[in-house]
Amino acid sequence: MPQRVRDLEPCQERLDQLLARYLRVRQTSERLCAPLQTEDFLIQSMADVSPPKWHLAHISWFFEAFLLTPFLKGYRSPDAAYDRLFNSYYETHGKPFPRARRGLLSRPTVAQVYAYRAHVDHAMSDLLSAPPLEWAAEIARRVELGLQHEQQHQELLLMDIKHIFAQNPLMPVYRDDLPRAPQRTAVPLSWQAYTSGVRHIGHAGDAFAFDCERPRHRVFIDDFRLANRPVNNAEYLAFIDDGGYRRSDLWLADGWSLLQQAGWQAPLYWWREEDAWCEFTLGGLRALDPGAPVSHLSFYEADAYATWAGARLPSEAEWEVAAQGLAPRGNFAESGYLQPMAAPENAEGLQQMFGDVWEWTGSAYRPYPGFKALEGSLGEYNGKFMSGQMVLRGGCCATPEEHIRDSYRNFFYPSMRWQFSGLRLAQEA
Numbered sequence: 001m002p003q004r005v006r007d008l009e010p011c012q013e014r015l016d017q018l019l020a021r022y023l024r025v026r027q028t029s030e031r032l033c034a035p036l037q038t039e040d041f042l043i044q045s046m047a048d049v050s051p052p053k054w055h056l057a058h059i060s061w062f063f064e065a066f067l068l069t070p071f072l073k074g075y076r077s078p079d080a081a082y083d084r085l086f087n088s089y090y091e092t093h094g095k096p097f098p099r100a101r102r103g104l105l106s107r108p109t110v111a112q113v114y115a116y117r118a119h120v121d122h123a124m125s126d127l128l129s130a131p132p133l134e135w136a137a138e139i140a141r142r143v144e145l146g147l148q149h150e151q152q153h154q155e156l157l158l159m160d161i162k163h164i165f166a167q168n169p170l171m172p173v174y175r176d177d178l179p180r181a182p183q184r185t186a187v188p189l190s191w192q193a194y195t196s197g198v199r200h201i202g203h204a205g206d207a208f209a210f211d212c213e214r215p216r217h218r219v220f221i222d223d224f225r226l227a228n229r230p231v232n233n234a235e236y237l238a239f240i241d242d243g244g245y246r247r248s249d250l251w252l253a254d255g256w257s258l259l260q261q262a263g264w265q266a267p268l269y270w271w272r273e274e275d276a277w278c279e280f281t282l283g284g285l286r287a288l289d290p291g292a293p294v295s296h297l298s299f300y301e302a303d304a305y306a307t308w309a310g311a312r313l314p315s316e317a318e319w320e321v322a323a324q325g326l327a328p329r330g331n332f333a334e335s336g337y338l339q340p341m342a343a344p345e346n347a348e349g350l351q352q353m354f355g356d357v358w359e360w361t362g363s364a365y366r367p368y369p370g371f372k373a374l375e376g377s378l379g380e381y382n383g384k385f386m387s388g389q390m391v392l393r394g395g396c397c398a399t400p401e402e403h404i405r406d407s408y409r410n411f412f413y414p415s416m417r418w419q420f421s422g423l424r425l426a427q428e429a
Protein backbone atom coordinates (compact mmCIF):
# COMPACT_ATOMS: atom_id res chain seq x y z
CA MET A 1 0.00 0.00 0.00
CA PRO A 2 1.46 3.39 -0.89
CA GLN A 3 2.56 5.43 2.10
CA ARG A 4 0.20 8.32 1.43
CA VAL A 5 -2.89 6.12 1.37
CA ARG A 6 -1.90 4.37 4.58
CA ASP A 7 -1.42 7.80 6.21
CA LEU A 8 -4.85 8.81 5.03
CA GLU A 9 -6.72 5.87 6.52
CA PRO A 10 -7.17 7.24 10.06
CA CYS A 11 -7.89 10.60 8.52
CA GLN A 12 -10.57 9.16 6.19
CA GLU A 13 -12.19 7.41 9.14
CA ARG A 14 -12.22 10.75 10.93
CA LEU A 15 -13.74 12.41 7.87
CA ASP A 16 -16.47 9.73 7.70
CA GLN A 17 -17.31 10.42 11.33
CA LEU A 18 -17.21 14.14 10.62
CA LEU A 19 -19.63 13.71 7.71
CA ALA A 20 -22.11 11.92 9.99
CA ARG A 21 -21.74 14.71 12.55
CA TYR A 22 -21.98 17.32 9.80
CA LEU A 23 -25.34 15.94 8.65
CA ARG A 24 -26.63 15.78 12.23
CA VAL A 25 -25.66 19.39 13.04
CA ARG A 26 -27.09 20.65 9.75
CA GLN A 27 -30.40 18.90 10.43
CA THR A 28 -30.58 20.52 13.86
CA SER A 29 -30.47 24.01 12.29
CA GLU A 30 -33.39 23.13 10.01
CA ARG A 31 -35.30 21.54 12.88
CA LEU A 32 -34.96 24.79 14.85
CA CYS A 33 -36.54 26.67 11.95
CA ALA A 34 -39.34 24.16 11.35
CA PRO A 35 -41.89 26.01 13.56
CA LEU A 36 -41.42 29.25 11.56
CA GLN A 37 -43.78 30.56 8.89
CA THR A 38 -42.30 32.01 5.71
CA GLU A 39 -42.92 35.60 6.89
CA ASP A 40 -40.93 34.95 10.12
CA PHE A 41 -37.79 34.14 8.13
CA LEU A 42 -37.42 37.67 6.75
CA ILE A 43 -37.54 39.97 9.77
CA GLN A 44 -34.55 41.83 11.19
CA SER A 45 -35.87 43.36 14.42
CA MET A 46 -32.66 45.31 15.18
CA ALA A 47 -29.20 45.61 13.65
CA ASP A 48 -27.80 42.87 15.93
CA VAL A 49 -30.51 40.41 14.89
CA SER A 50 -30.28 38.60 11.57
CA PRO A 51 -33.32 37.24 9.73
CA PRO A 52 -33.55 33.45 10.22
CA LYS A 53 -33.26 33.05 6.45
CA TRP A 54 -29.93 34.87 6.50
CA HIS A 55 -28.60 32.62 9.29
CA LEU A 56 -29.51 29.49 7.29
CA ALA A 57 -27.75 30.83 4.23
CA HIS A 58 -24.71 32.24 6.05
CA ILE A 59 -23.84 29.00 7.83
CA SER A 60 -23.95 27.26 4.46
CA TRP A 61 -21.81 29.99 2.90
CA PHE A 62 -19.17 29.33 5.59
CA PHE A 63 -18.71 25.77 4.27
CA GLU A 64 -18.78 27.02 0.70
CA ALA A 65 -16.24 29.79 1.21
CA PHE A 66 -13.75 27.92 3.41
CA LEU A 67 -14.10 24.32 2.17
CA LEU A 68 -15.92 23.83 -1.13
CA THR A 69 -14.45 26.68 -3.16
CA PRO A 70 -10.83 26.00 -2.10
CA PHE A 71 -10.91 22.18 -1.96
CA LEU A 72 -13.69 20.67 -4.14
CA LYS A 73 -12.59 20.65 -7.75
CA GLY A 74 -15.19 22.11 -10.10
CA TYR A 75 -17.46 23.35 -7.30
CA ARG A 76 -19.86 26.09 -8.37
CA SER A 77 -22.14 28.14 -6.14
CA PRO A 78 -25.78 28.33 -7.24
CA ASP A 79 -25.34 32.11 -7.39
CA ALA A 80 -22.07 34.07 -7.36
CA ALA A 81 -23.80 36.90 -5.45
CA TYR A 82 -24.19 34.68 -2.37
CA ASP A 83 -20.49 35.14 -1.66
CA ARG A 84 -21.21 38.78 -0.84
CA LEU A 85 -24.73 38.51 0.59
CA PHE A 86 -23.91 35.82 3.12
CA ASN A 87 -20.39 36.82 4.08
CA SER A 88 -20.84 38.13 7.63
CA TYR A 89 -17.64 40.06 8.36
CA TYR A 90 -14.67 38.44 6.57
CA GLU A 91 -13.19 41.56 4.98
CA THR A 92 -10.11 39.76 3.70
CA HIS A 93 -12.38 37.30 1.86
CA GLY A 94 -14.52 39.93 0.10
CA LYS A 95 -16.76 42.90 0.77
CA PRO A 96 -19.59 41.73 3.08
CA PHE A 97 -23.14 42.97 2.60
CA PRO A 98 -23.91 45.47 5.43
CA ARG A 99 -25.14 43.72 8.54
CA ALA A 100 -27.90 46.20 9.39
CA ARG A 101 -29.46 45.72 5.92
CA ARG A 102 -29.87 41.94 5.98
CA GLY A 103 -33.60 42.37 6.53
CA LEU A 104 -33.92 44.04 3.13
CA LEU A 105 -33.02 40.88 1.24
CA SER A 106 -36.38 39.54 0.12
CA ARG A 107 -34.44 37.51 -2.46
CA PRO A 108 -33.14 34.85 -2.56
CA THR A 109 -36.41 33.41 -1.31
CA VAL A 110 -36.69 31.08 1.66
CA ALA A 111 -37.12 28.17 -0.78
CA GLN A 112 -33.95 29.20 -2.62
CA VAL A 113 -32.04 29.35 0.67
CA TYR A 114 -33.14 25.81 1.53
CA ALA A 115 -32.08 24.71 -1.98
CA TYR A 116 -28.70 26.40 -1.34
CA ARG A 117 -28.32 24.40 1.86
CA ALA A 118 -29.09 21.16 0.04
CA HIS A 119 -26.59 22.09 -2.69
CA VAL A 120 -23.86 22.73 -0.10
CA ASP A 121 -24.68 19.51 1.80
CA HIS A 122 -24.44 17.47 -1.38
CA ALA A 123 -21.08 19.01 -2.26
CA MET A 124 -19.76 18.57 1.31
CA SER A 125 -20.67 14.89 1.08
CA ASP A 126 -18.63 14.63 -2.12
CA LEU A 127 -15.70 16.47 -0.56
CA LEU A 128 -15.58 14.40 2.61
CA SER A 129 -16.00 11.12 0.75
CA ALA A 130 -12.99 11.74 -1.52
CA PRO A 131 -10.87 14.60 -0.17
CA PRO A 132 -7.64 15.67 -1.86
CA LEU A 133 -5.11 13.62 0.14
CA GLU A 134 -2.66 16.38 0.92
CA TRP A 135 -5.42 18.57 2.39
CA ALA A 136 -7.34 15.95 4.38
CA ALA A 137 -6.13 17.15 7.80
CA GLU A 138 -6.81 20.81 7.00
CA ILE A 139 -10.26 19.92 5.66
CA ALA A 140 -11.07 18.03 8.87
CA ARG A 141 -10.00 21.05 10.94
CA ARG A 142 -12.13 23.43 8.92
CA VAL A 143 -15.20 21.16 8.96
CA GLU A 144 -14.98 21.05 12.74
CA LEU A 145 -14.76 24.84 12.85
CA GLY A 146 -17.72 25.09 10.45
CA LEU A 147 -19.79 22.83 12.69
CA GLN A 148 -18.89 24.77 15.83
CA HIS A 149 -19.79 27.93 13.91
CA GLU A 150 -23.16 26.45 12.91
CA GLN A 151 -23.85 25.55 16.55
CA GLN A 152 -23.15 29.15 17.56
CA HIS A 153 -25.70 30.23 14.99
CA GLN A 154 -28.23 27.72 16.32
CA GLU A 155 -28.19 29.64 19.59
CA LEU A 156 -28.31 32.93 17.68
CA LEU A 157 -31.34 31.66 15.76
CA LEU A 158 -33.22 31.06 19.01
CA MET A 159 -32.15 34.46 20.43
CA ASP A 160 -33.15 36.22 17.23
CA ILE A 161 -36.49 34.42 16.82
CA LYS A 162 -37.34 35.39 20.40
CA HIS A 163 -36.45 39.03 19.72
CA ILE A 164 -38.39 39.08 16.44
CA PHE A 165 -41.53 37.62 18.04
CA ALA A 166 -41.26 39.94 21.04
CA GLN A 167 -41.77 42.98 18.76
CA ASN A 168 -45.20 41.77 17.70
CA PRO A 169 -48.19 42.79 19.88
CA LEU A 170 -49.77 39.44 18.96
CA MET A 171 -46.91 37.83 20.92
CA PRO A 172 -46.45 34.88 18.58
CA VAL A 173 -45.41 31.64 20.22
CA TYR A 174 -42.37 29.93 18.72
CA ARG A 175 -43.38 26.54 20.13
CA ASP A 176 -46.51 25.97 22.17
CA ASP A 177 -45.36 22.46 23.06
CA LEU A 178 -42.32 23.54 25.10
CA PRO A 179 -42.35 21.86 28.52
CA ARG A 180 -42.58 24.17 31.52
CA ALA A 181 -39.80 24.03 34.05
CA PRO A 182 -40.83 22.55 37.40
CA GLN A 183 -41.64 25.37 39.86
CA ARG A 184 -38.99 25.06 42.53
CA THR A 185 -37.88 27.14 45.46
CA ALA A 186 -34.35 28.30 44.79
CA VAL A 187 -31.52 26.69 46.74
CA PRO A 188 -30.48 29.14 49.53
CA LEU A 189 -27.58 31.36 48.50
CA SER A 190 -24.28 30.20 49.97
CA TRP A 191 -20.64 30.83 49.18
CA GLN A 192 -17.88 28.51 48.01
CA ALA A 193 -14.41 29.61 49.08
CA TYR A 194 -11.31 29.38 46.87
CA THR A 195 -7.78 29.94 48.06
CA SER A 196 -5.18 32.11 46.42
CA GLY A 197 -2.41 30.79 44.24
CA VAL A 198 -1.08 30.40 40.74
CA ARG A 199 -3.64 28.55 38.58
CA HIS A 200 -3.91 27.55 34.94
CA ILE A 201 -6.73 28.61 32.64
CA GLY A 202 -7.34 28.29 28.90
CA HIS A 203 -7.67 25.27 26.69
CA ALA A 204 -4.99 22.59 26.49
CA GLY A 205 -4.91 19.43 24.41
CA ASP A 206 -6.02 18.40 20.94
CA ALA A 207 -9.80 18.57 21.33
CA PHE A 208 -11.51 21.43 19.53
CA ALA A 209 -11.42 24.88 21.09
CA PHE A 210 -11.59 28.33 19.51
CA ASP A 211 -8.32 30.20 19.07
CA CYS A 212 -9.34 32.74 21.75
CA GLU A 213 -9.39 29.97 24.42
CA ARG A 214 -5.67 29.31 23.90
CA PRO A 215 -2.99 29.15 25.02
CA ARG A 216 -3.38 27.67 28.48
CA HIS A 217 -1.49 29.99 30.78
CA ARG A 218 -0.85 30.87 34.40
CA VAL A 219 -2.91 33.37 36.35
CA PHE A 220 -2.68 34.51 39.93
CA ILE A 221 -5.94 34.26 41.83
CA ASP A 222 -6.44 35.90 45.20
CA ASP A 223 -8.70 34.36 47.85
CA PHE A 224 -12.31 34.72 46.72
CA ARG A 225 -15.79 33.37 47.24
CA LEU A 226 -18.26 32.43 44.55
CA ALA A 227 -22.05 32.12 44.93
CA ASN A 228 -23.36 28.56 44.73
CA ARG A 229 -25.90 29.53 42.04
CA PRO A 230 -26.83 32.39 39.70
CA VAL A 231 -28.98 35.30 40.90
CA ASN A 232 -32.66 34.43 40.47
CA ASN A 233 -35.74 36.39 39.38
CA ALA A 234 -37.05 36.89 42.94
CA GLU A 235 -33.73 38.39 44.03
CA TYR A 236 -33.58 40.61 40.97
CA LEU A 237 -37.14 41.77 41.66
CA ALA A 238 -36.02 42.85 45.15
CA PHE A 239 -33.34 44.97 43.45
CA ILE A 240 -36.00 46.59 41.23
CA ASP A 241 -38.37 47.13 44.17
CA ASP A 242 -35.51 48.76 46.09
CA GLY A 243 -35.19 51.36 43.35
CA GLY A 244 -32.36 49.58 41.52
CA TYR A 245 -33.22 51.29 38.23
CA ARG A 246 -33.55 54.72 39.88
CA ARG A 247 -30.33 54.85 41.92
CA SER A 248 -27.42 56.26 39.93
CA ASP A 249 -24.99 55.33 42.74
CA LEU A 250 -25.31 51.64 41.77
CA TRP A 251 -24.50 52.08 38.10
CA LEU A 252 -21.45 52.48 35.92
CA ALA A 253 -21.68 55.83 34.11
CA ASP A 254 -22.15 54.27 30.65
CA GLY A 255 -24.88 52.01 32.02
CA TRP A 256 -26.69 54.86 33.78
CA SER A 257 -26.66 56.94 30.65
CA LEU A 258 -27.99 54.02 28.57
CA LEU A 259 -30.68 53.24 31.15
CA GLN A 260 -32.03 56.79 30.85
CA GLN A 261 -31.79 56.88 27.10
CA ALA A 262 -33.47 53.47 26.59
CA GLY A 263 -35.89 53.78 29.52
CA TRP A 264 -34.81 50.49 31.09
CA GLN A 265 -36.88 49.52 34.14
CA ALA A 266 -36.46 45.75 34.14
CA PRO A 267 -34.66 43.00 32.20
CA LEU A 268 -35.52 42.63 28.53
CA TYR A 269 -38.70 40.58 27.97
CA TRP A 270 -40.17 41.35 31.40
CA TRP A 271 -43.77 42.54 31.13
CA ARG A 272 -45.80 44.08 33.89
CA GLU A 273 -49.37 42.75 33.82
CA GLU A 274 -51.34 44.67 36.44
CA ASP A 275 -49.61 43.68 39.71
CA ALA A 276 -47.61 40.73 38.43
CA TRP A 277 -44.50 40.43 36.32
CA CYS A 278 -44.58 38.19 33.28
CA GLU A 279 -41.82 37.16 30.95
CA PHE A 280 -41.92 36.69 27.20
CA THR A 281 -40.43 33.29 26.37
CA LEU A 282 -40.08 31.09 23.31
CA GLY A 283 -43.15 29.31 24.69
CA GLY A 284 -45.14 32.57 24.88
CA LEU A 285 -45.88 35.01 27.71
CA ARG A 286 -45.56 33.33 31.11
CA ALA A 287 -45.68 34.30 34.76
CA LEU A 288 -42.20 35.06 36.07
CA ASP A 289 -40.64 32.00 37.71
CA PRO A 290 -39.17 33.42 40.97
CA GLY A 291 -36.62 30.63 41.48
CA ALA A 292 -35.23 30.62 37.93
CA PRO A 293 -31.99 32.48 37.14
CA VAL A 294 -32.63 36.03 35.97
CA SER A 295 -31.90 36.38 32.27
CA HIS A 296 -31.56 38.95 29.47
CA LEU A 297 -29.48 41.38 31.50
CA SER A 298 -26.91 43.72 30.05
CA PHE A 299 -23.47 43.80 31.65
CA TYR A 300 -24.47 47.12 33.23
CA GLU A 301 -27.54 45.63 34.92
CA ALA A 302 -25.53 42.64 36.14
CA ASP A 303 -22.86 44.96 37.54
CA ALA A 304 -25.43 47.28 39.21
CA TYR A 305 -27.14 44.30 40.83
CA ALA A 306 -23.80 43.00 42.16
CA THR A 307 -23.01 46.44 43.61
CA TRP A 308 -26.46 46.61 45.24
CA ALA A 309 -25.90 43.14 46.72
CA GLY A 310 -22.54 44.14 48.23
CA ALA A 311 -20.67 41.85 45.89
CA ARG A 312 -19.07 41.93 42.44
CA LEU A 313 -18.91 39.94 39.23
CA PRO A 314 -16.28 37.18 39.16
CA SER A 315 -13.33 37.53 36.82
CA GLU A 316 -13.29 34.99 34.00
CA ALA A 317 -10.22 33.37 35.57
CA GLU A 318 -12.06 32.94 38.90
CA TRP A 319 -15.05 31.48 37.07
CA GLU A 320 -12.90 29.02 35.11
CA VAL A 321 -10.90 27.90 38.14
CA ALA A 322 -14.19 27.18 39.95
CA ALA A 323 -15.61 25.32 36.93
CA GLN A 324 -12.56 23.11 36.36
CA GLY A 325 -13.34 19.49 37.12
CA LEU A 326 -17.13 19.96 36.94
CA ALA A 327 -18.99 18.02 34.26
CA PRO A 328 -20.30 20.49 31.66
CA ARG A 329 -23.89 19.34 32.10
CA GLY A 330 -26.98 21.42 32.70
CA ASN A 331 -30.09 22.92 31.16
CA PHE A 332 -28.94 23.28 27.53
CA ALA A 333 -30.92 23.41 24.28
CA GLU A 334 -31.31 19.62 24.22
CA SER A 335 -33.22 19.57 27.50
CA GLY A 336 -36.00 21.25 25.52
CA TYR A 337 -37.15 23.99 27.93
CA LEU A 338 -35.42 26.87 26.08
CA GLN A 339 -35.83 28.83 29.30
CA PRO A 340 -33.68 29.01 32.47
CA MET A 341 -34.96 27.04 35.44
CA ALA A 342 -34.20 26.69 39.16
CA ALA A 343 -31.82 23.96 40.35
CA PRO A 344 -33.30 20.98 42.27
CA GLU A 345 -34.28 22.10 45.76
CA ASN A 346 -31.80 20.10 47.82
CA ALA A 347 -28.87 20.47 45.42
CA GLU A 348 -25.51 20.90 47.15
CA GLY A 349 -22.29 22.52 46.06
CA LEU A 350 -21.79 24.73 43.03
CA GLN A 351 -24.96 24.72 40.87
CA GLN A 352 -25.68 25.68 37.27
CA MET A 353 -22.17 26.67 36.27
CA PHE A 354 -23.15 25.24 32.88
CA GLY A 355 -26.42 25.88 31.08
CA ASP A 356 -29.44 28.05 32.02
CA VAL A 357 -27.81 31.49 31.60
CA TRP A 358 -24.52 32.84 30.33
CA GLU A 359 -22.83 34.48 33.29
CA TRP A 360 -21.35 37.94 32.82
CA THR A 361 -17.83 38.22 34.18
CA GLY A 362 -15.94 41.36 35.09
CA SER A 363 -13.28 40.54 32.47
CA ALA A 364 -12.78 42.29 29.17
CA TYR A 365 -12.57 40.05 26.10
CA ARG A 366 -8.88 40.40 25.31
CA PRO A 367 -6.27 37.98 23.96
CA TYR A 368 -4.60 35.57 26.35
CA PRO A 369 -0.79 35.93 26.61
CA GLY A 370 0.65 34.25 23.53
CA PHE A 371 -2.68 34.28 21.60
CA LYS A 372 -2.34 33.42 17.93
CA ALA A 373 -5.27 33.94 15.55
CA LEU A 374 -5.95 31.30 12.88
CA GLU A 375 -4.22 31.90 9.57
CA GLY A 376 -5.86 33.59 6.60
CA SER A 377 -9.42 34.93 6.54
CA LEU A 378 -10.42 32.55 9.37
CA GLY A 379 -8.15 34.64 11.60
CA GLU A 380 -11.00 37.18 11.53
CA TYR A 381 -13.25 34.72 13.39
CA ASN A 382 -12.46 35.93 16.94
CA GLY A 383 -9.34 38.08 17.20
CA LYS A 384 -10.66 41.26 15.66
CA PHE A 385 -13.51 41.47 18.18
CA MET A 386 -11.21 41.83 21.17
CA SER A 387 -12.16 45.41 21.88
CA GLY A 388 -14.92 46.83 24.06
CA GLN A 389 -16.66 43.53 24.86
CA MET A 390 -16.99 41.54 28.08
CA VAL A 391 -16.62 37.79 28.61
CA LEU A 392 -19.53 35.53 29.56
CA ARG A 393 -19.13 31.94 30.69
CA GLY A 394 -20.97 28.64 30.95
CA GLY A 395 -23.52 28.46 28.13
CA CYS A 396 -27.30 28.78 28.41
CA CYS A 397 -30.60 27.04 27.81
CA ALA A 398 -30.30 27.75 24.06
CA THR A 399 -26.70 26.50 23.68
CA PRO A 400 -26.08 23.03 22.18
CA GLU A 401 -24.70 20.91 24.99
CA GLU A 402 -21.71 19.51 23.09
CA HIS A 403 -20.64 23.07 22.26
CA ILE A 404 -19.51 24.04 25.78
CA ARG A 405 -16.31 23.66 27.81
CA ASP A 406 -14.98 25.20 30.99
CA SER A 407 -12.56 27.25 28.88
CA TYR A 408 -15.28 28.57 26.51
CA ARG A 409 -15.27 32.37 26.18
CA ASN A 410 -18.41 34.03 24.89
CA PHE A 411 -18.41 37.80 24.47
CA PHE A 412 -20.91 40.61 24.02
CA TYR A 413 -20.89 44.37 24.20
CA PRO A 414 -21.91 45.54 27.69
CA SER A 415 -25.14 47.10 26.41
CA MET A 416 -26.47 43.91 24.81
CA ARG A 417 -29.18 41.87 26.46
CA TRP A 418 -31.03 39.84 23.87
CA GLN A 419 -28.81 36.85 24.72
CA PHE A 420 -29.73 34.60 27.69
CA SER A 421 -27.36 36.41 30.07
CA GLY A 422 -27.47 36.55 33.86
CA LEU A 423 -24.95 36.68 36.67
CA ARG A 424 -23.40 34.90 39.60
CA LEU A 425 -22.00 36.90 42.50
CA ALA A 426 -18.43 36.84 43.73
CA GLN A 427 -16.82 38.42 46.80
CA GLU A 428 -13.41 38.91 48.29
CA ALA A 429 -12.78 36.18 50.86
Ligand SMILES: [Fe+2]
Binds near residue numbers: 088
Ligand atom coordinates in the same frame (compact mmCIF):
# COMPACT_ATOMS: atom_id res chain seq x y z
FE1 LIG B 1 -21.21 33.46 11.53
